[in-house]
Amino acid sequence: MVCTSNGCGWLAGYEVQDGRLYLQNLLVGQRQRFRRASSDPELDALLGVGDGTPAPLPVLNGVTPRPFAEGYLRYEGIGMRLDYSGRLTLGHAGPDETCQPVFELEFSEGVLQAARPVEAP
Secondary structure (H helix, E strand, O other): OOOOOOOOOOEEEEEEEEOEEEEEEEEEEOOOOOOOOOOOHHHHHHOOOOOOOOOOOOOOOOOOOEEEEEEEEEEEEEEEOOOOOEEEEEEEEEEOOOOOEEEEEEEOEEEEEEEEEEOOO
């Protein structure tokens, strides 16, 4: 959900295909720059400083972000293979709309090592 409670400013959608982790979708919040202009107008123009324009987002795996909602841009169908090592916890929103962890995936350099249910407390 896009809301002000997302302090990171982004939401990512991942997929596991053939035991590998991929970034599929990314929603990025952008806000206006609040940095002051420097004494170098060329640098300011390059960075978009002073006019309130956010810096452009990069193309990811050939995918250009598109406007989604006010202040947000969305990448769809990125299909970028990730070399992430660590754990991802999958959750489910319960009837009271709190997220309950239900499954944990463990990766080493983007390769799925383990998948296990999370036991309820």
